[in-house]
Amino acid sequence: MIGGTLDRTLIARLGIEVLEASGERVTARMPVDGNLQPYGVLHGGGTAALCETVGSIGASIAAPDRMAMGIELNVNHLRAVSGGSITAVGTPVHSGRTTAVWDMRVTDDDDRLIAVGRLTLAVREPPKG
Amino acid sequence: MIGGTLDRTLIARLGIEVLEASGERVTARMPVDGNLQPYGVLHGGGTAALCETVGSIGASIAAPDRMAMGIELNVNHLRAVSGGSITAVGTPVHSGRTTAVWDMRVTDDDDRLIAVGRLTLAVREPPKG
Amino acid sequence: MIGGTLDRTLIARLGIEVLEASGERVTARMPVDGNLQPYGVLHGGGTAALCETVGSIGASIAAPDRMAMGIELNVNHLRAVSGGSITAVGTPVHSGRTTAVWDMRVTDDDDRLIAVGRLTLAVREPPKG
Amino acid sequence: MIGGTLDRTLIARLGIEVLEASGERVTARMPVDGNLQPYGVLHGGGTAALCETVGSIGASIAAPDRMAMGIELNVNHLRAVSGGSITAVGTPVHSGRTTAVWDMRVTDDDDRLIAVGRLTLAVREPPKG
Numbered sequence: 049m050i051g052g053t054l055d056r057t058l059i060a061r062l063g064i065e066v067l068e069a070s071g072e073r074v075t076a077r078m079p080v081d082g083n084l085q086p087y088g089v090l091h092g093g094g095t096a097a098l099c100e101t102v103g104s105i106g107a108s109i110a111a112p113d114r115m116a117m118g119i120e121l122n123v124n125h126l127r128a129v130s131g132g133s134i135t136a137v138g139t140p141v142h143s144g145r146t147t148a149v150w151d152m153r154v155t156d157d158d159d160r161l162i163a164v165g166r167l168t169l170a171v172r173e174p175p176k177g
Numbered sequence: 178m179i180g181g182t183l184d185r186t187l188i189a190r191l192g193i194e195v196l197e198a199s200g201e202r203v204t205a206r207m208p209v210d211g212n213l214q215p216y217g218v219l220h221g222g223g224t225a226a227l228c229e230t231v232g233s234i235g236a237s238i239a240a241p242d243r244m245a246m247g248i249e250l251n252v253n254h255l256r257a258v259s260g261g262s263i264t265a266v267g268t269p270v271h272s273g274r275t276t277a278v279w280d281m282r283v284t285d286d287d288d289r290l291i292a293v294g295r296l297t298l299a300v301r302e303p304p305k306g
Numbered sequence: 307m308i309g310g311t312l313d314r315t316l317i318a319r320l321g322i323e324v325l326e327a328s329g330e331r332v333t334a335r336m337p338v339d340g341n342l343q344p345y346g347v348l349h350g351g352g353t354a355a356l357c358e359t360v361g362s363i364g365a366s367i368a369a370p371d372r373m374a375m376g377i378e379l380n381v382n383h384l385r386a387v388s389g390g391s392i393t394a395v396g397t398p399v400h401s402g403r404t405t406a407v408w409d410m411r412v413t414d415d416d417d418r419l420i421a422v423g424r425l426t427l428a429v430r431e432p433p434k435g
Numbered sequence: 436m437i438g439g440t441l442d443r444t445l446i447a448r449l450g451i452e453v454l455e456a457s458g459e460r461v462t463a464r465m466p467v468d469g470n471l472q473p474y475g476v477l478h479g480g481g482t483a484a485l486c487e488t489v490g491s492i493g494a495s496i497a498a499p500d501r502m503a504m505g506i507e508l509n510v511n512h513l514r515a516v517s518g519g520s521i522t523a524v525g526t527p528v529h530s531g532r533t534t535a536v537w538d539m540r541v542t543d544d545d546d547r548l549i550a551v552g553r554l555t556l557a558v559r560e561p562p563k564g
Binding site (some may be wrong): 056057058059062082084085086091092093094096097098099100104117119123124125128139 | 185186187189190210211212213214217220221222223225226228229230233241246247248249250251252253254257264
Binding site (some may be wrong): 314352375382 | 443444445446448449470471473478479481483484485486487488491505506507508511513522546
């Protein structure tokens with residue numbers, strides 16, 4: 049049952065909402081509240097999880113017959129956020145036969161850049177059967 | 178009320194439990210279940226969030242009169258995990274006056290290395306007042 | 307004597323030529339020949355050095371009264387190159403009071419993207435005197 | 436003629452000397468002089484090139500029948516160096532069938548840690564013929 053599984057996903061927990069998804073562009077939004085550090089600003093790990101989500105979805109769509117797995121993620125945190133939501137837009141830097149690279153730009157509700165990230169993925173044949 | 182704030186933290190949501198914390202070493206554990214990708218393995222964003230948590234706690238303890246903020250996180254995902262918990266151990270690579278760097282090693286319950294991460298932090302004077 | 311020092315720089319050794327430099331954009335070119343791996347393609351370390359050069363120059367120009375020092379560099383190698391030259395274009399992602407982040411895109415002579423890089427810099431007061 | 440090719444390598448240009456090389460550990464040294472920034476300290480791009488060299492050699496030895504290509508390099512610069520040489524020691528973090536990850540620690544002649552780096556490599560079947 050997909051629903052049962054989805055309830056146990058990180059995406060559901062963090063409140064990530066995918067607004068747009070293609071092999072050329074993925075946009076997703078995440079609320080700040082609920083994903084805080086103890087002292088009240090967005091936890092950088094939430095930003096990282098949003099970036100990994102966006103890049104993984106995009107690379108998977110771009111390689112429909114294959115399997116894309118994130119192997120390296122990096123994120124630069126540029127600005128603290130204390131409310132509202134953040135939105136990540138991911139675009140492919142590279143879509144190769146065995147690797148893919150996606151760039152993510154993350155903004156707050158005032159369209160200020162709060163982080164950038166890059167995900168390197170291995171693209172493989174899916175397991176048989 | 179601290180408790181109210183904590184309920185809204187990413188750390189609480191992901192089920193992260195800090196087992197040990199000093200300026201020389203931080204260990205934290207996170208369950209795999211609840212932090213899944215839709216197809217049933219640990220979401221790499223959970224691993225990233227755990228690494229960012231561990232490095233941030235350690236650098237903050239190591240600089241008690243200052244404020245440590247993660248500015249760059251990178252994580253290598255090495256192995257998929259489908260159950261149990263993962264444990265991250267963070268140690269300082271560098272503790273400077275204005276920057277700090279922490280390395281994290283993440284293992285599963287069978288002590289297999291599933292990820293490594295590195296967090297670069299800016300260390301600053303806290304805001305006055 | 308500046309000339310004497312320049313002869314001992316990495317930039318001179320690698321044949322890096324800065325084509326354009328401002329606080330908003332830096333372009334530099336490097337020949338492939340001379341910067342090879344033993345088996346005849348461009349050494350990824352050359353690409354990394356070119357990226358670090360471009361970001362450092364840009365961040366230094368953007369903070370004229372301060373000192374910008376690279377603290378974290380990352381580079382994704384996307385495509386092998388065996389001849390001609392490569393060109394890196396750097397642009398600022400973030401120009402803060404104490405940190406800066408620059409993105410670099412590296413192309414070959416046929417304008418194919420061969421690498422992307424990101425440099426995080428600490429921006430400091432220069433030493434007195 | 437191998438010699439002719441080697442003269443045109445980045446390794447020769449930067450004066451990199453491989454002191455020890457196995458699939459479990461690679462050590463290489465590079466002089467600071469000649470690899471300077473214009474203002475007289477080691478160029479971070481030199482450190483990056485040394486890290487990429489060490490990781491590439493190690494991963495190639497560890498996968499003798501396959502081909503290892505660096506796909507992502509990251510380096511943290513921790514301390515400026517103005518003379519002598521630097522030494523990088525690389526060890527494998529992961530040696531998989533299709534990917535490898537190597538960690539590098541770089542020290543100066545007084546054994547102070549001046550940088551750490553990590554190289555992610557794709558490991559492939561070599562081209563036929």
